[in-house]
Amino acid sequence: MFTETEENYLKAIYKIAQKQGESSVNTKAIADEMGTSSASVTDMIKRLSEKKLLQYEKYYGVSLSKDGQKVALNLLRKHRLWEVFLHDSLGFSWDEVHDVAEQLEHVQSDLLVDKLDQFLGFPKFDPHGDPIPNANGSFTFRNQMPLSQVRIKNSKVYILGVRQHDSSFLKYLNDLKIRPGQTFEVIQFIEYDKSIKLLSKEGDQIMLSEKIADAIFVKSNN
Amino acid sequence: MFTETEENYLKAIYKIAQKQGESSVNTKAIADEMGTSSASVTDMIKRLSEKKLLQYEKYYGVSLSKDGQKVALNLLRKHRLWEVFLHDSLGFSWDEVHDVAEQLEHVQSDLLVDKLDQFLGFPKFDPHGDPIPNANGSFTFRNQMPLSQVRIKNSKVYILGVRQHDSSFLKYLNDLKIRPGQTFEVIQFIEYDKSIKLLSKEGDQIMLSEKIADAIFVKSNN
């Protein structure tokens, strides 16, 4: 239906729009996300515009059409299902799944997606805690907050996911045994640099900077 | 490392050489296998020759180098492992696996191949009975013969695989409940058209033309 590159552009635009909370996306942002030149982006958005996958207003950026969103959401769905497979079935660690899923997401077969979804037990979240769109493109919502915003001492926090997916960040958390499904107690807030100290079930104390704590999503029990 | 198209050419050349029992492969054969023009093949073999993946003698065809064979065998390995996954884990029927495996085989990740192999229990044959090369490129050999060559009446035949993979042929066999792992008794040979009659365990009688019987591989217990 669409080329791998077209799909990647649509996904990039979708992600930028999400992050911004604003559907209009400019050329530079796409170029940065895709790691290409602005000139290449201009070429591509012209093509995508002709195919009615986005609205393009010269010099003022683009926004995805209904069709464009559908493609992006389907790609996101496939990406995240594959990440679950790699992690849960094949035993990849959560810092290893993304790059491979980036390739697998482009395999074209509706039957494959359906069967994979079923095989995995219709998971609602990927190994990083991101929601997996269903076949209609709708997500499961859940309440979550950045760990940095937990301000009640002795709170029990349940790790739900992370904001960033870069391998070095995930490896760092892995070493600290911080990953979705784990529970910790917040035992200290350091005011002057806003860092936070956790206690693991095994009794280990873990010190996290504000920057790190801000990139971890938790469910907080009181 | 190599493009998807380069990989497909190398695989095509490998397969033709195998079928021929002769390593030198001509342009026309490659063009037919790939569904492209001879001119395109000439372009591509020049590139593959520059990359030392094959030896090319103008007007007299090509033969794969050691490196070229390695790429082809690795691709074959991935293709067949994915077919096992699709069939055994996801429940695809054997006529549905090939086209999807044709895409999955190009995903680049040695870790993925290793983990998949392990997850599947290091299978030695794919759903069509074709041997899966191991990480070093060597196959498991087994004794098999075309069903058309079984000439002893009341032989028990055990289905091992098929010669052709086209969907319509596999669907036809599926309807007759002929697939790897099944056992039949040969109850009749018709001389004038060399067709053959089988008896299934369920008591069904199945009539097969010589053409069909020639494309089915079996293990024969006397």
Added chain:
DNA sequence: TATTTTATTTAGATTTGTCTAAAATTTTAA
């Protein structure tokens, strides 16, 4: 408001993989 900085588009070029048509070479057959 005028100027500088930043973003965007255009122009022209390159690589990959493909095609058709024409020319060259090899193979087959008379």
Added chain:
DNA sequence: TTAAAATTTTAGACAAATCTAAATAAAATA
């Protein structure tokens, strides 16, 4: 052994995706 048929190569073109450099427009700032 020559003529016809088949195969292979070359030439020239095209679409997709990219680049750099130059031109243009918008946004920021003095």
